[in-house]
Amino acid sequence: MARAARGIRIIASIAALCVLATAGQLARAGDVADDTTPAPTQATVDLAGRWEGRSYEMARAGVDCGDKPCMLTLDLARCGDGWCGIEVIGREQRCGATALRLDAGAANPGGSALYKGKLELAKGTEPYVVEAYLMSMAEGETQRELQIVGDTGGEFRMFRRSFPFNATLARISEARCQPESTVSLLD
Amino acid sequence: MRVTVHHFKVYDAVTDSWIVPPRKSPAERIERIRGAIIPGTAEEVDRTALDEQDRYDPQARVHERARLLN
Structure with a gap:
């Protein structure tokens, strides 16, 4: 039952992603006559922290996860005007490396936010073009989850039926990894 | 215990370019963060000279020597 509800929520959030992205494109194209529609504003949510979630794509890619399910763990930190996700490896x-790069995000009236960027899980592989949707884990809950959906081929095709990459991450603790940078000595 | 550290180049997501960090690292860490060793920069140092992220600051030794001289 809980699984079914979760499935419905994920489908609903992907649908929301599509609607948001479409609205953004239409607005950019100047096709929206109604200028009273609130435009998404830059997200001010602090994503910093360690985020973790199950990743079926890592298992499919042949990553050795031992007896346990493959988990994607990322330390998110501010990075320029957006966010960087540093991969946390092993036990x-x-x-x-910096596997995830997200833009500053666009906040929505409901408290959710949409981020766009790239995810590269292994050196030399084609990066996924991703959209990450920050939303409450359940209605009325303050704890949030980050749903990352990724596409290959250099562009995010929002209307495809399924995506090559899917992961839902939850914030589990403070981040400990920082992106490698010329400014890291000043940390 | 001694360990070999190298300068390396790595992708810097902040500037969206390849950079050479000022600190050296062992080959194992460079591979882990998907960097590339710069040949000819190897240096053998004591493992205790590395920080918690396995980074070695070549300037630290200079600063320490200056501190001891003052």
Whole structure:
């Protein structure tokens, strides 16, 4: 039952992603005559922290996850005007490469936010073009989850039936990894 | 215990370009963060000279020497 409800929620959020993206495109194209529609504003939500969630794509890619399900763990930190996700690797939780890059995001009236960017899970592989949707885990809950949907081929085709990459991450703790940068000595 | 550290280049998502961080790292860390070793920059240092992220600051030794001289 809970699983079915979760499935419905994920489908609903992907549908919401499509609607948001379409609205954004229409607005950009100047096709929206009604200028009273509130435009998405830049998201001010602090995404910083360690986010974790199950990743079926990692299992399919042949990543050795031992006896446990493959988990994608990312430390999100401010990075320029957007967000960077540093991969946290293995049981020792060592800091890896910057795998995720998101823009500053666009906030929506309901408290959710939409981010766009790229995700590269392995060196030399084609990065996923991703849309990440920050939303409440359940109605009325303050705890949020980050649903990441990724497409290949250099563009995000929002109307496709299924996506090559899907993961739902929850914030589990403070971040400990920082993106490698020229400014890291000043940290 | 001694460990070999190298300068390396790595993609910097902040500037959207490849950079050479000022600190050196062992080959294992460079591979982990998807960097590329810069040949000819190898240096053998004591493992205790690395920070918690396995980074070695070549300037730290200079600063330490200056501090001891003052």
